[in-house]
Amino acid sequence: MKHLISPLDLSPDELSDLLDLAQEIYSSPEKYSHCCAGKKLATLFYEPSTRTRLSFEAAMLNLGGSVLGFSSADSSSAAKGESVADTIRVMSFYADICAMRHPKEGAPLVASMHASIPVINAGDGGHNHPTQTLTDLLTIKSLKGHLDGLTVGFCGDLKFGRTVHSLIHAMVRYPNTKFVLISPKELQVPAYIKEETLDPLNIPYEETTNLEEALPKLDILYMTRVQKERFFNEEDYIRLKDTFILDKQKMQLAKEDMLVLHPLPRVNEISTDVDDDPRAVYFKQANFGVYVRMALIMTLLGITVD
Numbered sequence: 688m689k690h691l692i693s694p695l696d697l698s699p700d701e702l703s704d705l706l707d708l709a710q711e712i713y714s715s716p717e718k719y720s721h722c723c724a725g726k727k728l729a730t731l732f733y734e735p736s737t738r739t740r741l742s743f744e745a746a747m748l749n750l751g752g753s754v755l756g757f758s759s760a761d762s763s764s765a766a767k768g769e770s771v772a773d774t775i776r777v778m779s780f781y782a783d784i785c786a787m788r789h790p791k792e793g794a795p796l797v798a799s800m801h802a803s804i805p806v807i808n809a810g811d812g813g814h815n816h817p818t819q820t821l822t823d824l825l826t827i828k829s830l831k832g833h834l835d836g837l838t839v840g841f842c843g844d845l846k847f848g849r850t851v852h853s854l855i856h857a858m859v860r861y862p863n864t865k866f867v868l869i870s871p872k873e874l875q876v877p878a879y880i881k882e883e884t885l886d887p888l889n890i891p892y893e894e895t896t897n898l899e900e901a902l903p904k905l906d907i908l909y910m911t912r913v914q915k916e917r918f919f920n921e922e923d924y925i926r927l928k929d930t931f932i933l934d935k936q937k938m939q940l941a942k943e944d945m946l947v948l949h950p951l952p953r954v955n956e957i958s959t960d961v962d963d964d965p966r967a968v969y970f971k972q973a974n975f976g977v978y979v980r981m982a983l984i985m986t987l988l989g990i991t992v993d
């Protein structure tokens with residue numbers, strides 16, 4: 688049995704096969720509409736979500752399977768003190784596969800150690816969000832045609848933004864990737880990512896506080912919101928939350944074929960006047976999330992369609 692806890696749990700070949708399958712499902716969804724008949728997905732969400740939970744549920748329903756689960760810790764026996772380990776032991780009787788979001792880093796890993804079904808990390812604290820990474824990779828591959836040779840700018844809260852951490856880990860596996868890390872000083876990418884990943888692999892990157900200067904260099908701009916829920920004090924959040932706002936005027940500085948991605952939800956960091964720009968692909972990205980999660984469910988359940 689295999690779990691997806693970190694974006695690196697899939698080998699480059701497995702990842703490539705998974706993205707190919709997602710593209711095939713996107714092209715011919717009807718071919719896959721019954722392949723998970725009789726299978727159940729449990730969504731165990733201890734933290735709020737719109738896209739991840741509902742795209743997982745849509746994915747399983749699109750495959751002909753069923754879904755069950757809870758959408759907040761308060762509505763589960765976690766509110767009475769039940770551990771993740773006990774919860775997953777029980778859920779292993781009720782479902783064939785599970786997606787878990789938890790505010791504590793490492794909780795889905797703990798669950799995987801006690802589960803007898805595949806566990807998918809649907810976001811753990813400020814750590815990782817591997818299925819968002821799969822969504823991001825499918826978006827870039829589908830719309831750019833390739834994943835290598837790209838200069839990727841990450842902008843916003845690079846300290847707490849788990850989608851950023853996961854995508855950096857995934858993108859370093861493609862040749863000639865460069866990063867421009869755009870954030871306030873207080874919200875820079877954690878040191879461990881630079882020391883354990885970027886520096887040892889000699890990945891070119893620069894850190895800056897200036898979005899306007901960075902924009903002309905980028906093939907991909909990955910905007911993120913400042914993660915209010917991970918701040919220890921509200922004053923810091925209020926001071927930093929509107930540091931970067933991408934608007935129509937700033938988009939004039941970008942390449943004609945730059946893509947703007949955002950994992951969503953958006954707060955203020957992308958002005959709505961950017962939404963009609965053909966380079967703004969964050970809603971398409973949310974749609975790709977369903978297809979890549981369909982491919983992931985099939986892969987982890989070992990289901991194939993001839």
Ligand code: CP
Pocket residue numbers: 735736737738739740810819950951952
């Ligand atoms: N991108 C993402 O994780 O969105 P949700 O928090 O709505 O699931």
